[in-house]
Amino acid sequence: EAGVAQSPRYKIIEKRQSVAFWCNPISGHATLYWYQQILGQGPKLLIQFQNNGVVDDSQLPKDRFSAERLKGVDSTLKIQPAKLEDSAVYLCASSQNRGSVSGETQYFGPGTRLLVL
Amino acid sequence: QQPVQSPQAVILREGEDAVINCSSSKALYSVHWYRQKHGEAPVFLMILLKGGEQKGHEKISASFNEKKQQSSLYLTASQLSYSGTYFCGTETSGYSTLTFGKGTMLLVSP
Numbered sequence: 001e002a003g004v005a006q007s008p009r010y011k012i013i014e015k016r017q018s019v020a021f022w023c024n025p026i027s028g029h030a031t032l033y034w035y036q037q038i039l040g041q042g043p044k045l046l047i048q049f050q051n052n053g054v055v056d057d058s059q060l061p062k063d064r065f066s067a068e069r070l071k072g073v074d075s076t077l078k079i080q081p082a083k084l085e086d087s088a089v090y091l092c093a094s095s096q097n098r099g100s101v102s103g104e105t106q107y108f109g110p111g112t113r114l115l116v117l
Numbered sequence: 118q119q120p121v122q123s124p125q126a127v128i129l130r131e132g133e134d135a136v137i138n139c140s141s142s143k144a145l146y147s148v149h150w151y152r153q154k155h156g157e158a159p160v161f162l163m164i165l166l167k168g169g170e171q172k173g174h175e176k177i178s179a180s181f182n183e184k185k186q187q188s189s190l191y192l193t194a195s196q197l198s199y200s201g202t203y204f205c206g207t208e209t210s211g212y213s214t215l216t217f218g219k220g221t222m223l224l225v226s227p
Contacts, residue, residue, distance in 0.1 A: 004158075031213065040219075040220075041219055041220070042119075042204045042206075042217030042218050042219050042220050043159065043204070043206075043217050044217070045214060045215065045216070048212075048214055055212055055214070056212070056214050091158065091159070095213060097213055103146065103147040103164050103166045103170075103172075103208065103213065104213045105149075105161050105164060105172070106149070106161070106206075106213070106215065107161065108151075108158040108159045108160075109158060110157070110158050111158055
């Protein structure tokens with residue numbers, strides 16, 4: 001079974017530029033998560049989708065970050081404009097969830113390493 | 118509310134045991150444990166659910182004290198491959214939304 005795919009793997013941009021990350025979850029997984037992981041810390045949830053609807057985006061900085069999952073499969077996370085403090089690894093994860101189910105395993109992709117100069 | 122992990126770091130020799138703790142200030146539906154090696158994605162180890170159910174690897178054990186809102190991960194007879202950073206993720210809402218701790222760095226030396 002193919003895992004969670006993400007691209008690009010690395011990205012270097014200057015502050016105030018925009019950037020987009022792409023994620024393709026494991027086939028059949030209804031729930032998709034975007035996390036931000038700053039060096040030395042645990043992953044922080046930015047947004048959680050159930051199919052193409054948003055379950056939780058309470059920690060997404062909506063003035064500069066946006067995410068979509070139009071057909072309930074792959075997803076794009078965008079930052080516009082980027083700030084220095086956005087330098088981090090952006091992890092995508094997916095889980096099978098088909099409803100409000102507790103305790104589902106999340107499977108992580110390899111992440112995109114973003115450096116903002 | 119972010120769970121608190123302890124210790125922050127552990128150094129072991131191969132074959133030694135370790136315990137990593139995760140503590141929450143909120144009532145928990147489940148606790149998830151992951152291991153992350155440098156530059157890699159977190160890898161699932163175990164889920165402990167409210168009510169006592171566990172899902173995970175055979176060689177790893179953990180406990181979940183619902184009343185104390187705490188979980189512990191037990192690593193016995195450690196191997197070099199156990200090195201990495203261990204994260205606990207806690208679920209407080211019942212919608213599989215996780216909040217991760219800051220991690221515990223484990224180094225196993227020969």
